[in-house]
Amino acid sequence: xxxxxxxxxxxxxxxxxxxxxxxxxxxxxxxxxxxxxxxxxxxxxxxxxxxxxxxxxxxxxxxxxxxxxxxxxxxxxxxxxxxxxxxxxxxxxxxxxxxxxxxxxxxxxxxxxxxxxxxxxxxxxxxxxxxxxxxxxxxxxxxxxxxxxxxxxxxxxxxxxxxxxxxxxxxxxxxxxxxxxxxxxxxxxxxxxxxxxxxxxxxxxxxxxxxxxxxxxxxxxxxxxxxxxxxxxxxxxxxxxxxxxxxxxxxxxxxxxxxxxxxxxxxxxxxxxxxxxxxxxxxxxxxxxxxxxxxxxxxxxxxxxxxxxxxxxxxxxxxxxxxxxxxxxxxxxxxxxxxxxxxxxxxxxxxxxxxxxxxxxxxxxxxxxxxxxxxxxxxxxxxxxxxxxxxxxxxxxxxxxxxxxxxxxxxxxxxxxxxxxxxxxxxxxxxxxxxxxxxxxxxxxxxxxxxxxxxxxxxxxxxxxxxxxxxxxxxxxxxxxxxxxxxxxxxxxxxxxxxxxxxxxxxxxxxxxxxxxxxxxxxxxxxxxxxxxxxxxxxxxxxxxxxxxxxxxxxxxxxxxxxxxxxxxxxxxxxxxxxxxxxxxxxxxxxxxxxxxxxxxxxxxxxxxxxxxxxxxxx
Amino acid sequence: xxxxxxxxxxxxxxxxxxxxxxxxxxxxxxxxxxxxxxxxxxxxxxxxxxxxxxxxxxxxxxxxxxxxxxxxxxxxxxxxxxxxxxxxxxxxxxxxxxxxxxxxxxxxxxxxxxxxxxxxxxxxxxxxxxxxxxxxxxxxxxxxxxxxxxxxxxxxxxxxxxxxxxxxxxxxxxxxxxxxxxxxxxxxxxxxxxxxxxxxxxxxxxxxxxxxxxxxxxxxxxxxxxxxxxxxxxxxxxxxxxxxxxxxxxxxxxxxxxxxxxxxxxxxxxxxxxxxxxxxxxxxxxxxx
Numbered sequence: 001x002x003x004x005x006x007x008x009x010x011x012x013x014x015x016x017x018x019x020x021x022x023x024x025x026x027x028x029x030x031x032x033x034x035x036x037x038x039x040x041x042x043x044x045x046x047x048x049x050x051x052x053x054x055x056x057x058x059x060x061x062x063x064x065x066x067x068x069x070x071x072x073x074x075x076x077x078x079x080x081x082x083x084x085x086x087x088x089x090x091x092x093x094x095x096x097x098x099x100x101x102x103x104x105x106x107x108x109x110x111x112x113x114x115x116x117x118x119x120x121x122x123x124x125x126x127x128x129x130x131x132x133x134x135x136x137x138x139x140x141x142x143x144x145x146x147x148x149x150x151x152x153x154x155x156x157x158x159x160x161x162x163x164x165x166x167x168x169x170x171x172x173x174x175x176x177x178x179x180x181x182x183x184x185x186x187x188x189x190x191x192x193x194x195x196x197x198x199x200x201x202x203x204x205x206x207x208x209x210x211x212x213x214x215x216x217x218x219x220x221x222x223x224x225x226x227x228x229x230x231x232x233x234x235x236x237x238x239x240x241x242x243x244x245x246x247x248x249x250x251x252x253x254x255x256x257x258x259x260x261x262x263x264x265x266x267x268x269x270x271x272x273x274x275x276x277x278x279x280x281x282x283x284x285x286x287x288x289x290x291x292x293x294x295x296x297x298x299x300x301x302x303x304x305x306x307x308x309x310x311x312x313x314x315x316x317x318x319x320x321x322x323x324x325x326x327x328x329x330x331x332x333x334x335x336x337x338x339x340x341x342x343x344x345x346x347x348x349x350x351x352x353x354x355x356x357x358x359x360x361x362x363x364x365x366x367x368x369x370x371x372x373x374x375x376x377x378x379x380x381x382x383x384x385x386x387x388x389x390x391x392x393x394x395x396x397x398x399x400x401x402x403x404x405x406x407x408x409x410x411x412x413x414x415x416x417x418x419x420x421x422x423x424x425x426x427x428x429x430x431x432x433x434x435x436x437x438x439x440x441x442x443x444x445x446x447x448x449x450x451x452x453x454x455x456x457x458x459x460x461x462x463x464x465x466x467x468x469x470x471x472x473x474x475x476x477x478x479x480x481x482x483x484x485x486x487x488x489x490x491x492x493x494x495x496x497x498x499x500x501x502x503x504x505x506x507x508x509x510x511x512x513x514x515x516x517x518x519x520x521x522x523x524x525x526x527x528x529x530x531x532x533x534x535x536x537x538x539x540x541x542x543x544x545x546x547x548x549x550x551x552x553x554x555x556x557x558x559x560x561x562x563x564x565x566x567x568x569x570x571x572x573x574x575x576x577x578x579x580x581x582x583x584x585x586x587x588x589x590x591x592x593x594x595x596x597x598x599x600x601x602x603x604x605x606x607x608x609x610x611x612x613x614x615x616x617x618x619x
Numbered sequence: 620x621x622x623x624x625x626x627x628x629x630x631x632x633x634x635x636x637x638x639x640x641x642x643x644x645x646x647x648x649x650x651x652x653x654x655x656x657x658x659x660x661x662x663x664x665x666x667x668x669x670x671x672x673x674x675x676x677x678x679x680x681x682x683x684x685x686x687x688x689x690x691x692x693x694x695x696x697x698x699x700x701x702x703x704x705x706x707x708x709x710x711x712x713x714x715x716x717x718x719x720x721x722x723x724x725x726x727x728x729x730x731x732x733x734x735x736x737x738x739x740x741x742x743x744x745x746x747x748x749x750x751x752x753x754x755x756x757x758x759x760x761x762x763x764x765x766x767x768x769x770x771x772x773x774x775x776x777x778x779x780x781x782x783x784x785x786x787x788x789x790x791x792x793x794x795x796x797x798x799x800x801x802x803x804x805x806x807x808x809x810x811x812x813x814x815x816x817x818x819x820x821x822x823x824x825x826x827x828x829x830x831x832x833x834x835x836x837x838x839x840x841x842x843x844x845x846x847x848x849x850x851x852x853x854x855x856x857x858x859x860x861x862x863x864x865x866x867x868x869x870x871x872x873x874x875x876x877x878x879x880x881x882x883x884x885x886x887x888x889x890x891x892x893x894x895x896x897x898x899x900x901x902x903x904x905x906x907x908x
Contacts, residue, residue, distance in 0.1 A: 115654070116848065280726050
């Protein structure tokens with residue numbers, strides 16, 4: 001599959017490469033100079049693409065990273081007498097370090113907060129270089145030596161072109177490698193939904209820092225090369241205006257597409273140079289383009305072909321609606337020898353929650369919940385709306401630490417263990433409101449579950465890149481096996497939003513099971529499913545338990561709960577009001593009271609819940 | 620001591636401007652969840668308009684200000700109308716859209732007024748007041764009073780008028796507000812218009828203190844935004860306290876070292892955000908980490 005894709009991509013790429021090689025022979029010196037600047041901006045834009053487009057970090061300090069790389073290498077060559085190459089390397093290293101510092105606020109805030117903090121920090125950088133004597137203050141630094149590459153003086157713009165081209169190709173190749181393998185997949189998942197990504201074993205804070213480091217890496221490389229190309233740097237090159245120009249490149253080109261951002265960067269630099277005499281109209285023009293693209297084509301130029309394909313495909317799907325359906329689930333595990341069909345009396349305790357309290361600003365969502373679940377059990381968790389069921393799941397899966405009380409899972413204390421670590425220990429969950437990664441294919445969603453590596457593993461990208469590729473091929477195969485088992489293989493390439501609601505629910509279960517959990521938390525898996533789908537769900541859950549996995553299930557469909565669960569726990573206003581066998585619990589006066597109470601809304605819910613089907617609304 | 624108090628007074632004068640900028644940001648944010656990055660550029664256009672009418676057309680300063688406020692409110696309405704398809708869908712994209720508008724506004728300003736900038740004479744002259752050896756400029760005192768009045772009027776509008784309460788309802792839950800018959804689009808448009816008007820008020824008042832140039836809006840905008848976050852984004856109290864705090868912070872940073880004021884102020888701001896992301900009075904409605 002990947003090879004086939006490579007072949008169809010290969011021929012145009014070779015043509016493009018040859019064109020790029022002969023390009024200098026066809027054009028005048030000025031155009032070559034512009035091309036050199038354009039290629040460096042292409043590199044810079046890739047940095048923003050990785051941190052913002054792929055990892056979702058709203059980083060508006062990217063041009064400052066360019067400045068850090070440029071100034072560091074310039075100061076070292078001019079004032080310390082270093083050779084260009086070690087100075088450039090130092091520039092890259094310093095730029096990465098600065099990007100990590102700038103990224104620290106990202107651990108606490110996201111989105112527009114992060115945008116303003118990073119923008120403020122890039123103003124701080126400008127203020128620094130305008131005032132420091134060593135950076136030449138407002139006049140900047142001139143007379144920076146040009147790099148000499150094994151005796152080739154790159155002061156010649158034509159020769160620099162090949163150096164820049166090599167850098168750009170390397171930069172594109174490395175970025176493509178990142179994006180299409182596990183690190184990039186996790187970054188995209190984090191961008192789409194960081195809570196779900198964490199629940200799949202992604203260490204979000206580390207990944208956010210890595211995203212900033214990529215921004216720093218590309219900014220530093222582009223900056224050091226920029227100093228060697230222009231040989232003069234001044235503060236205005238790293239101003240907010242240029243940051244917004246870079247942002248315009250990425251938005252117009254398409255922030256989620258690698259070729260898009262490179263095209264956007266190169267294109268805008270060329271347009272700017274053609275309109276050099278009318279620079280103010282150029283500014284008006286790209287400002288207007290940003291607005292137009294944001295409103296009408298948020299995926300940028302790169303999104304145009306995909307848009308067309310989508311229109312074509314959605315028409316085709318309408319014609320053959322059967323093509324996108326989920327295959328029926330074939331139970332297999334319940335018939336295997338050694339299948340767990342009910343929990344043993346003395347099975348080890350998998351989950352032990354003791355007196356868990358969770359308050360949100362004075363509101364006690366959980367007021368001392370204790371729960372013991374044994375291995376191989378299917379435990380139902382029921383209760384009226386707002387009784388704290390989902391909050392309990394959030395505490396158990398490490399999304400919220402409890403206010404007080406303790407949780408022990410697999411005999412290990414896990415009260416404050418973050419969700420990524422719990423995922424790696426074998427706790428998986430689904431979400432009440434479906435949290436699939438919307439911009440990733442069904443297969444990639446499942447691969448997020450298959451990926452069990454720790455953040456440390458990322459060093460292989462530098463040390464053993466081939467093993468990354470091999471591991472990815474294995475993960476893909478494993479994901480396909482899981483998709484096959486859950487009847488989703490035909491939908492592997494589809495985006496979640498293209499699937500029916502029931503299919504999306506099943507993808508979420510498949511994704512959770514891909515993590516090979518020992519404890520599975522299902523949050524209202526039957527909500528919105530039709531009768532047939534509910535029956536299939538029952539078969540799936542029984543199969544999951546048959547393989548030895550313990551299941552806790554929040555559900556309003558009482559018929560399903562009563563027929564499937566070994567034990568049922570009932571929550572009401574943050575407390576456990578009943579715990580026992582399904583038939584016992586159903587007759588407990590307290591439970592009937594809690595459901596029927598004096599609130600008409602609850603009465604209605606009891607009626608809904610006692611029926612075979614649940615309410616179809618998604619809450 | 621003299622230095623501390625004098626800097627404090629200067630900081631409050633500057634802070635009053637930040638309060639107005641922060642109020643505009645916060646109003647738009649709390650109503651539609653949007654951070655308007657064009658706010659600083661709207662402010663700059665407002666400042667230029669006020670300065671032009673005041674200097675060239677010889678219109679009284681206050682009348683020039685009102686013209687500027689009305690004109691920028693119209694600009695705000697146009698921006699809101701164009702970005703409306705994205706409302707309540709993708710806030711990051713909307714934010715980038717407002718950056719696009721900011722780029723355009725800056726271009727327009729350069730086309731009309733050039734890049735050199737303009738020094739606006741103080742409309743209120745006279746010797747500064749002296750109080751215990753501290754000098755208080757008359758104009759800065761007026762700025763503080765105007766900012767206080769504007770905050771009061773805004774608060775009365777949001778808390779005491781039907782439209783204001785409807786806008787708060789939209790802020791809390793736009794779907795529910797729609798089902799109650801509130802016109803969310805109109806509510807957002809009003810917020811944007813008032814926010815832009817406040818920007819022009821801030822810009823017009825800042826003109827005689829700072830030097831009006833096509834780029835002065837973006838730095839003032841970022842500072843006003845930082846001030847809003849400092850106080851707790853989206854609430855009026857937060858904008859006022861945050862604005863004054865940031866003004867004082869910036870005044871002391873400038874007092875210690877003129878050139879490095881931006882560096883000190885924004886590094887301090889980043890540290891505060893790391894320690895307390897929700898600001899002094901907190902805000903609970905946005906997606907934070």
